[in-house]
Amino acid sequence: GGRHGGGVVSGAAGDVSGRAAGMSRLCARFAARLGGFALDAALDVPAQGVTALFGPSGCGKTTLLRAIAGLSRLPGGLCRMGDETWQEGRQFTPVHERPIGMVFQDARLFSHLDVAGNLRFGLARAQPGGMAWADVVAFLGLGPLLARRVGALSSGERQRVALGRALLAQPRLLLMDEPLAALDAGSVDEIIPPLRALSARFGVPVLYVSHDMGEVERIADHLVLMAAGRVTAAGPLGALLTDLSLGLPNTATVLDTRITGFDPAYELTSCAVDGVALVVPGRLGEVGARLRLIIRAEQVALAATRPAASSVLNQLPARVLDLHAPPGPYVTVKLAIGEGGPVLLARITRLSRDHLALTPGAMVMAQVKASALGVEP
Incomplete structure (x- = not known):
């Protein structure tokens, strides 16, 4: 991505x-x-x-x-x-x-059955040789819930049961x-x-x-x-x-990266995508595991050159691909990171755009605070 x-x-x-x-x-x-x-x-x-x-x-x-x-x-x-x-x-x-399997906004479980009974309803539709009961129950963490009645479940637990029932139908x-x-x-x-x-x-x-x-x-x-x-x-x-x-809402970049290492002294996880390396706080998985990073455009700062000293750990050389300036004080800048690397969006003021003289093809340094990265395992 x-x-x-x-x-x-x-x-x-x-x-x-x-x-x-x-x-x-x-x-x-x-x-x-x-x-x-x-x-x-x-x-x-x-x-x-x-x-x-x-x-x-x-x-x-x-x-x-x-x-x-x-x-x-x-x-x-x-x-x-x-x-x-x-x-x-x-x-x-x-x-x-x-x-097919279907999961709706409301879980639509059978209130007269316990969790195990609801899951077995999915199995009743299944062809043999598909997903195993034990695998689905373990994957969704349903083991401790099997004997519970539906009325005793939280809304999140009900949706996990509905998802398990749909999976066990072997869709x-x-x-x-x-x-x-x-x-x-x-x-x-x-x-x-x-x-x-x-x-x-x-x-x-x-x-x-x-x-x-x-x-x-x-x-x-x-x-x-x-x-x-x-x-x-x-x-x-x-x-x-x-x-x-x-013109999508919540302007952000989503990067699907792989974990490349962990620094125990500073408790920082390093990851990479398309040759671009990034650092994220905390221990977030083993080397080789997938890590999705969500980078909000307003969390990305731009500089004309790499700062001599900065607290921002992620300093990424980038080329301006496009700029979008709707009415108002802000401009969204579309950037290519590195050579053939991923795209990143930055949201800056029109004044900042003019100070940096940004036009398509301009080279900048994109700065992303490690603490500002949204992380999804």
Whole structure:
């Protein structure tokens, strides 16, 4: 994530034939009028990792998700998952025959069953030879909860059980409709790590609906933007977050790095991406482990040259790629770090831009305080 370029696809009329040879894809196209709402959306995304559907309330995210699930039958639609066609022409695979798992905003657990009983309901739909009960229970930390009744669970625990039930149904695709929207901040922090890791751990792609960009930054690998019933852009998360023409909220850069070392004397973790090294406070994992860094544009300072002395540990040589100056005092600067390295965004004042005489092609030093980095294992 975060490399400039990145293959962003814009518009709703994209090719839904499955472009990348050798890579399974989720392809869908639906055009329908539902009362006063018109859906005209085409989707073609990798069937791997976490793909977030993002947009304001009422833009069609959940409508598109329900059509992919088969919960809504929209005539003339197309839906393919890898080598399986779920809808095309007159063909329509009903929802109970599609190998999907679903997790909603409300956990929708069976109140008359304990946790183990709810999980077994997922197993009842499963084909043999898939995810093992013990693996799913251990991954989600559900062992201590198995004998509890649903009413005794916290909201975060209920969502973990709902996620376990969906995984035990052995889905080829996991659909999640704003599953964190009703949780408090502590419960969100509890469930984000398994959400980020489950696709890699179990090989199940996730289609994830959200209207919270901060949540998307923490979870997603790919991003699909929607507005007024249409897909307006799609591509790798890092590429879209740094596309200044999209005007996304919460301007940030997401870098998926690998840990390269730990300095016990100063308690600093070092990590790298595309040849660029960064330092983060604390012991955050073993060497080789993935570490996602979220860098807010307003936390990045720019200097014409490397300071002779500075408390800022991350000093990154960079080249200005673009500048975006909407009305107001601020300018967003798009930077390429190093040679062929990742993209970084900086938000500075128009006065600072003029003091530094910033134009595309200018060389600067990007400064990122180690303590300002958001970290996701």
